[in-house]
Amino acid sequence: MKVTIYQGSRPPATIADITIVIDVIRAFTVAHHVFLQGADGIYLAESVEQAFQLKKENPEYLLAGEVNGLAINGFDLDNSPYRIKEKNLAGRTLVQRTTNGVRATLNCLASKTVFVTGFSNARTTAECVKKLSRRNKQMTVNVIASHPSGDDDLACAEYIKSILMGSLIPEEPVRDRIRSSQAAEKFFTDNQSCFKREDILVCLQAVESDFVMRVDKSKEFPMIERVAR
Ligand SMILES: O=C(O)[C@H](CS(=O)(=O)O)OP(=O)(O)O
Numbered sequence: 345m346k347v348t349i350y351q352g353s354r355p356p357a358t359i360a361d362i363t364i365v366i367d368v369i370r371a372f373t374v375a376h377h378v379f380l381q382g383a384d385g386i387y388l389a390e391s392v393e394q395a396f397q398l399k400k401e402n403p404e405y406l407l408a409g410e411v412n413g414l415a416i417n418g419f420d421l422d423n424s425p426y427r428i429k430e431k432n433l434a435g436r437t438l439v440q441r442t443t444n445g446v447r448a449t450l451n452c453l454a455s456k457t458v459f460v461t462g463f464s465n466a467r468t469t470a471e472c473v474k475k476l477s478r479r480n481k482q483m484t485v486n487v488i489a490s491h492p493s494g495d496d497d498l499a500c501a502e503y504i505k506s507i508l509m510g511s512l513i514p515e516e517p518v519r520d521r522i523r524s525s526q527a528a529e530k531f532f533t534d535n536q537s538c539f540k541r542e543d544i545l546v547c548l549q550a551v552e553s554d555f556v557m558r559v560d561k562s563k564e565f566p567m568i569e570r571v572a573r
Pocket residue numbers: 367369370371372410412413414423442443444445446491527
C-alpha cells in the first residue's frame with residue numbers, strides 16, 4: 345500500500361484508489377456528529393447558492409455550514425459540532441457547505457472510493473481502509489489534510505498514515521497539535537462569541553462508532569453516507 349499525504353483543498357497531483365479527506369476543525373467532526381444524531385445523509389454543496397437551490401427543490405433538507413467560519417443567513421445550522429450534538433436529526437438529510445473539507449472532497453471525486461473524517465472518527469476510518477488494503481497490496485491511498493496551512497488536519501493525516509502503515513503514533517501529541525493549531529486559535533480568544541471553545545473540545549474527542557463516512561458519487565450531487573465499518 346502506498347500512502348501519500350496532500351495539504352489543501354485543490355485537486356491532488358495523483359488519483360488514488362482510496363482517498364481520505366480530513367477536516368478536523370470542523371466540517372467532518374460536524375458530519376460525524378450529524379450521523380451520530382441520526383441523519384440519513386449529507387449532500388456536499390460547492391456554493392451557498394447551490395445549497396439554497398437544493399433546499400428550494402427539497403424543503404425538508406437542512407442546510408448546514410459556514411463562510412469564513414461564520415453562520416450563513418438562511419441556513420438551518422452553522423458549522424458547530426457542539427451545537428449539532430444538541431439536535432435530533434433522525435431521518436433528516438442535510439446539505440453542507442464549508443470552506444475546506446467540503447471543497448477538498450469535491451476536488452478529489454476522481455478517486456474510486458472517498459472517505460471523509462475528522463479526528464473523532466479517524467481511527468475507525470483508518471482501520472477500515474487498512475482492512476480494505478488486505479485485498480489489494482498495491483492499493484494507493486491519498487490522505488488529504490484539507491486546511492491549506494493548518495497543523496490540525498496535517499496532524500490527523502499523519503496519525504491516519506501511521507495506522508495504515510502499522511506504526512501507530514500516540515493520540516495525545518496529535519491532540520496537542522490540533523489544540524494549538526492556527527485554525528483553533530479563534531475559538532480560544534475571549535472576544536469571539538461566535539467561535540465556541542466547546543467546538544474544539546468536541547473536535548478533539550475520538551468517538552467510538554460502528555460506521556465510516558463514504559461519499560456516494562452516483563447521485564446528481566455527491567452525498568456523504570454512513571457505512572458499516
Ligand atoms: O468553520 C470552520 O471551522 C472552517 C472555517 S475556517 O477555516 O476556520 O475559517 O471551515 P472547515 O471547512 O470546517 O475547515
